[in-house]
Amino acid sequence: xxxxxxxxxxxxxxxxxxxxxxxxxxxxxxxxxxxxxxxxxxxxxxxxxxxxxxxxxxxxxxxxxxxxxxxxxxxxxxxxxxxxxxxxxxxxxxxxxxxxxxxxxxxxxxxxxxxxxxxxxxxxxxxxxxxxxxxxxxxxxxxxxxxxxxxxxxxxxxxxxxxxxxxxxxxxxxxxxxxxxxxxxxxxxxxxxxxxxxxxxxxxxxxxx
Amino acid sequence: xxxxxxxxxxxxxxxxxxxxxxxxxxxxxxxxxxxxxxxxxxxxxxxxxxxxxxxxxxxxxxxxxxxxxxxxxxxxxxxxxxxxxxxxxxxxxxxxxxxxxxxxxxxxxxxxxxxxxxxxxxxxxxxxxxxxxxxxxxxxxxxxxxxxxxxxxxxxxxxxxxxxxxxxxxxxxxxxxxxxxxxxxxxxxxxxxxxxxxxxxxxxxxxxxxxxxxxxxxxxxxxxxxxxxxxxxxxxxxxxxxxxxxxxxxxxxxxxxxxxxxxxxxxxxxxxxxxxxxxxxxxxxxxxxxxxxxxxxxxxxxxxxxxxxxxxxxxxxxxxxxxxxxxxxxxxxxxxxxxxxxxxxxxxxxxxxxxxxxxxxxxxxxxxxxxxxxxxxxxxxxxxxxxxxxxxxxxxxxxxxxxxxxxxxxxxxxxxxxxxxxxxxxxxxxxxxxxxxxxxxxxxxxxxxxxxxxxxxxxxxxxxxxxxxxxxxxxxxxxxxxxxxxxx
Numbered sequence: 001x002x003x004x005x006x007x008x009x010x011x012x013x014x015x016x017x018x019x020x021x022x023x024x025x026x027x028x029x030x031x032x033x034x035x036x037x038x039x040x041x042x043x044x045x046x047x048x049x050x051x052x053x054x055x056x057x058x059x060x061x062x063x064x065x066x067x068x069x070x071x072x073x074x075x076x077x078x079x080x081x082x083x084x085x086x087x088x089x090x091x092x093x094x095x096x097x098x099x100x101x102x103x104x105x106x107x108x109x110x111x112x113x114x115x116x117x118x119x120x121x122x123x124x125x126x127x128x129x130x131x132x133x134x135x136x137x138x139x140x141x142x143x144x145x146x147x148x149x150x151x152x153x154x155x156x157x158x159x160x161x162x163x164x165x166x167x168x169x170x171x172x173x174x175x176x177x178x179x180x181x182x183x184x185x186x187x188x189x190x191x192x193x194x195x196x197x198x199x200x201x202x203x204x205x206x207x208x209x
Numbered sequence: 210x211x212x213x214x215x216x217x218x219x220x221x222x223x224x225x226x227x228x229x230x231x232x233x234x235x236x237x238x239x240x241x242x243x244x245x246x247x248x249x250x251x252x253x254x255x256x257x258x259x260x261x262x263x264x265x266x267x268x269x270x271x272x273x274x275x276x277x278x279x280x281x282x283x284x285x286x287x288x289x290x291x292x293x294x295x296x297x298x299x300x301x302x303x304x305x306x307x308x309x310x311x312x313x314x315x316x317x318x319x320x321x322x323x324x325x326x327x328x329x330x331x332x333x334x335x336x337x338x339x340x341x342x343x344x345x346x347x348x349x350x351x352x353x354x355x356x357x358x359x360x361x362x363x364x365x366x367x368x369x370x371x372x373x374x375x376x377x378x379x380x381x382x383x384x385x386x387x388x389x390x391x392x393x394x395x396x397x398x399x400x401x402x403x404x405x406x407x408x409x410x411x412x413x414x415x416x417x418x419x420x421x422x423x424x425x426x427x428x429x430x431x432x433x434x435x436x437x438x439x440x441x442x443x444x445x446x447x448x449x450x451x452x453x454x455x456x457x458x459x460x461x462x463x464x465x466x467x468x469x470x471x472x473x474x475x476x477x478x479x480x481x482x483x484x485x486x487x488x489x490x491x492x493x494x495x496x497x498x499x500x501x502x503x504x505x506x507x508x509x510x511x512x513x514x515x516x517x518x519x520x521x522x523x524x525x526x527x528x529x530x531x532x533x534x535x536x537x538x539x540x541x542x543x544x545x546x547x548x549x550x551x552x553x554x555x556x557x558x559x560x561x562x563x564x565x566x567x568x569x570x571x572x573x574x575x576x577x578x579x580x581x582x583x584x585x586x587x588x589x590x591x592x593x594x595x596x597x598x599x600x601x602x603x604x605x606x607x608x609x610x611x612x613x614x615x616x617x618x619x620x621x622x623x624x625x626x627x628x629x630x631x632x633x634x635x636x637x638x639x640x641x642x643x644x645x646x647x648x649x650x651x652x653x654x655x656x657x658x659x660x661x662x663x664x665x666x667x668x669x670x671x672x673x674x675x676x677x678x679x680x681x682x683x684x685x686x687x688x689x690x691x692x693x694x695x696x697x
Contacts, residue, residue, distance in 0.1 A: 014279075029293065040365075
């Protein structure tokens with residue numbers, strides 16, 4: 001793989017950021033409807049890093065365990081999308097969505113299922129609108145819920161010789177009043193990146209036409 | 210509208226534009242028409258009247274710096290495709306061929322099906338802000354100062370690049386407060402305490418320890434901050450700075466340690482002097498007594514002369530030991546103890562001291578000037594010790610062809626005694642250490658004693674609740690003893 005394929009120029013980066021913006025706006029709109037609270041988003045970050053660095057980008061900010069809803073996606077490009085929270089936020093989020101009527105025990109019972117459904121809506125909205133923009137469809141797996149630190153969530157292998165790069169896109173979000181915050185992250189394999197670059201170029205051409 | 214009113218309004222809009230007022234736009238996506246105010250028209254070089262009714266968006270794109278055009282078009286395309294928030298900095302061309310930086314903030318409005326119908330927002334000139342931001346960034350990096358901003362009730366904090374660097378974090382604009390708190394030492398106060406998210410944070414200036422995220426190193430940081438009104442939310446934001454004080458603390462700790470060590474050494478030395486002085490007194494007293502006994506029986510001239518010399522030496526040793534003991538008392542104990550004579554007169558005492566000195570130095574001239582109207586309660590022996598010492602110094606160091614003056618006066622509630630001699634200026638370096646123990650002028654240092662004279666004189670002054678000061682210029686040097694009259 002040549003170096004050129006590993007980099008995005010400023011315009012490609014802007015275009016990708018805009019794609020993520022579109023996706024995340026959709027995701028935030030879904031989340032806002034679900035929790036009925038203000039949700040703020042950070043400007044998306046787009047980095048090409050090793051899986052390990054991606055994990056440390058999130059991991060060094062998070063000392064408690066994380067909980068993530070993740071979905072694999074396949075199509076012209078493939079990878080994994082994740083909705084990540086600190087583990088202690090999981091219940092608060094479910095509580096924010098289902099309202100205050102439900103009892104503590106019932107809430108705990110349905111935590112994983114509720115998170116998976118929430119994640120599914122948010123991530124589908126995000127990836128779906130991105131795919132739309134690129135005029136392609138993506139096949140998405142069923143959502144799964146994982147707990148652990150960021151290295152587990154990002155499948156970082158102990159094998160240090162694994163220096164493969166991934167495209168890492170993430171944003172922070174926080175929900176006012178509930179002290180709920182987290183990340184929407186995407187990891188893409190680099191062979192996908194080459195395809196993605198082509199798709200971005202087409203996207204830019206369409207926009208500029 | 211009358212032409213002159215149109216012109217006046219346009220001028221007003223331009224003035225507002227220069228002042229950095231935002232200009233608003235509304236983009237009807239379905240009709241593809243851009244409606245905007247006159248300031249927007251001016252800043253984007255469009256016809257104000259036409260814009261009031263709505264124009265094609267092409268005119269707007271024509272006003273954008275070519276290097277930024279693609280970025281803006283991309284972001285606009287994002288809005289058309291469902292992005293909710295538009296936030297972009299870009300350059301607008303000016304008539305003079307230059308450009309200005311603007312910041313555009315916009316928001317899409319969607320219909321029920323989630324399709325964008327309107328794109329509204331405003332544009333503000335940020336050229337000056339860009340320049341200042343750049344200067345600030347350079348200043349933050351050069352000064353090692355990171356900045357942060359926190360809104361009441363939020364779990365995230367907005368920070369600067371340098372802030373992240375100080376904590377060893379990857380640069381990011383927004384980080385969770387919990388991330389920061391995890392890096393702060395558990396015994397130290399947090400920057401933002403989330404236990405009371407709706408309350409104001411403690412904004413006092415504080416030092417705290419952190420464990421850097423990148424290398425686990427412990428560092429000391431200081432934070433300072435204050436609450437400012439938040440323009441966006443009508444609430445308040447906590448805005449502050451952090452900087453690294455680890456090195457400063459290390460220097461401070463080392464200095465403290467060195468000071469403690471020095472104080473310890475000095476204390477030991479003074480104790481040693483006290484013990485030595487005390488123990489030397491007894492054998493010296495025996496020698497003195499022995500000398501007196503032998504002197505009675507001595508018959509031949511040679512023996513008498515040697516015994517007299519020996520007596521002089523014993524006398525001198527005894528006075529050196531007295532000085533040492535005075536030093537030790539001054540340094541270790543409560544200072545020099547006094548035996549005050551109440552209501553006594555000091556002029557006869559001073560006259561006697563002058564006479565004794567003149568007997569030993571008949572070639573010198575000592576002028577006296579007494580103006581003492583009130584009794585001065587002093588320890589006479591100690592005053593004599595001080596004055597003989599000062600006069601002795603004046604004889605040794607002063608110009609031999611210039612008279613020495615001793616003046617004493619009472620003025621108000623003060624007793625003041627001055628001894629002045631002619632001669633050259635005492636160098637600054639020596640002046641600084643003049644009243645320190647073991648300080649001696651550079652020349653003739655072998656001839657002098659231990660260098661305790663002025664130290665003891667100033668201790669005597671202190672014991673009387675007074676001061677001893679020295680001034681020196683090119684013509685003369687003067688020592689002035691002042692003490693309050695009413696304190697004893």
